[in-house]
Amino acid sequence: MKIKSWAMGIIILVLFFGGIGATSALNLWSTTSTKVPVKFTSGQNAGSYNPADIRGSYTFGEVSSLFNVPLEELGIAFSLNDVEDVALFKNKDLEARYESLKEQGYEVGNGSVKMFVALYSGAPYTLEDDTYLLAPAVDILKAQGTLTEDQLKFLEEHTVEFIEENTKSAITKNIEAPVEPAKEDEKVVKGNTTFQEVLDWGVSKEEIEQALGGKMPNPLTNIRDFCLKEGIEFSSIKNTLQAKIAP
Amino acid sequence: MKKVKKNMPRFLTQLFFFALILMISVNKNLIEMGKAGIAFLSSASLHALCPFGGIVSIYQFATVGTFVQKIHQSSFVLMFIVFLMAVLFGPVFCSWVCPLGTFQEWLGKIGRKIFGKKYNKFIPEKADKYLRYLRYVILLWVLYAIGVSGKLIFQEYDPYFALFNFWTSEVTVTSLFILALTVIASIFVERPWCKYACPYGAVLGLTNLLRVFKIKRENTTCISCDACDRACPMNISVSASGVVKNHQCISCMSCTSDQVCPVANTVEMTTTKGGVTL
Known part of the structure; x- marks a missing residue:
């Protein structure tokens, strides 16, 4: 049997698109991560999605539908008034949008979305010191009237005001000294850090297992994913491991 | 005797895949900028559409059950499709589909015009013979580095990613430098990246030993x-x-x-x- 050029061209196209079509029909073709956050397994929020598992790749539309936060309020909270389609805006793009704030040490990014959604929906969430919210987001949360005293105090210290016309001189109000944002190559435990990275940064397996209170999984496992799966508070593990990492 | 003719089916297939990947990359960027994008076109990341992502994820998938960061199920699907094609017909992916290969080939036409018969004969045979195995060294390094880190480290060096994303902040200076080197080398040597450095070409090249x-x-x-x-x-x-x-x-x-x-x-x-x- 011989193959000529025209036949080869057709075979390639058929195999490629036939394969993609067949796997799509079988629900095996996916070009993005599964966007289903983990659920709380206990407490009064059992069965509802955990805001701590919101990823940077989620769009505001997805966050809105998964956590029942009106899209309009999300847009106002993060000052996306100039964005053509807020539903398509990705959480991870907040960092670039508010780069001038980040340069000053006040990071508004995916962590801010998690915090806003958690406080908006009343879900349990450990507030993290290096996360800030824009003033409109805080106004929305305050207007709901459901925040605790501690949460209100925390927000007073973690509110940042962004002036669009003059991004370089974005001003802040009522805030503590900012937490320095992590650079790419810095040894900072983040949402996408694996156990292997922590090992590489000089923390021993025993120390990690001590922090986890149990056996460490395969080193390539993402720490946050593991914590969420096991029902462990990621932020406390993160802080414990961070403290063990040599500066 | 027959007259030499242009391989039109291959040219059209290459053009199709080059344009498709370029448009998908632009579409993804438009959507990320909050624009409407091209409705009928995918906005997947290039990582999700690269079959080599499947290869580098095999180890992590087998041990942890997850993909390497930025890699998705689609990469696995494409890996199997390309592997099937390679077992049947050899590395047709490299010559008919891969947009980076196509890009080098088009640049090579300039070199052919400039150097005529000398084109693609600049590397001394003795050195060339050994340099051809460099891509296997790179393949082993990529598999090892990604295997132990679980991160898509190769992106920092990948000229293919740089070619279709050079306008974004995701591209590293190193990958742009390697892309520039590839562009310059393509004027002298046909498909320099494929010959000496491509780790995926190294994998697919092995099918030449057993293809149907x-x-x-x-x-x-x-x-x-x-x-x-x-x-x-x-x-x-x-x-x-x-x-x-x-x-x-x-x-x-x-x-x-x-x-x-x-x-x-x-x-x-x-x-x-x-x-x-x-």
Whole structure:
């Protein structure tokens, strides 16, 4: 049997698109991560999605539908008034949008979305010191009237005001000294850090297992994913491991 | 005797995939900027559409059950499709589909115009012979580095990603430098990245040893004009082979009687027995 050029061209196209079509029909073709956050397994929020598992790749539309936060309020909270389609805006793009704030040490990014959604929906969430919210987001949360005293105090210290016309001189109000944002190559435990990275940064397996209170999984496992799966508070593990990492 | 003709089916297939990947990349960026994008087109990341992502994820998938960061199920699907094609026809992905290969080939046309017959013959044979194995060293390094870190480390060096994302902040200076080197080298050497550095080409090249449809030369009708040798972008000496089993063959079919060989039914991609492996 011989193959000529025209036949080869057709075979390639058929195999490629036939394969993609067949796997799509079988629900095996996916070009993005599964966007289903983990659920709380206990407490009064059992069965509802955990805001701590919101990823940077989620769009505001997805966050809105998964956590029942009106899209309009999300847009106002993060000052996306100039964005053509807020539903398509990705959480991870907040960092670039508010780069001038980040340069000053006040990071508004995916962590801010998690915090806003958690406080908006009343879900349990450990507030993290290096996360800030824009003033409109805080106004929305305050207007709901459901925040605790501690949460209100925390927000007073973690509110940042962004002036669009003059991004370089974005001003802040009522805030503590900012937490320095992590650079790419810095040894900072983040949402996408694996156990292997922590090992590489000089923390021993025993120390990690001590922090986890149990056996460490395969080193390539993402720490946050593991914590969420096991029902462990990621932020406390993160802080414990961070403290063990040599500066 | 036949007149040499352009491989139009291959050219059209290459053009199609190059344009498709370019448009998907632009579409993704438009959507990320909050624009509407092109409705009928995918906005997937290039990582999700690269079959090599499947290869580098095998270890993590087998041990942890997850993909390497930025890699998705689609990469696995494409990996299997390309592997099936390679087992049947050899590395046709490299010569018919890969947009970086196409890009180098188009640049090579400039080099061919400038240097004429000297084009693609600048590297001394002795050095070239060993340099061709460099891509296996790179492959082993990539598999090791990604295997232990679980991160898509190769993105920092990948000229393919840089080519279709050079306008974004995701591209590193190193990958842009490697892309620039590839562009310059393509003026002197045909497909330099494919020949010396591509880790995916290294994997697919191995299928030349076992592929079902092989490039075969019929010794009884061959007139030893060496047209097949001159046409081969990978500098394989087809005229000295009965069956081409060289790990560098990319199945472009340029050497066949369908294209450059002046004698009908002499160099062909076929399953029929015959030819002597040299």
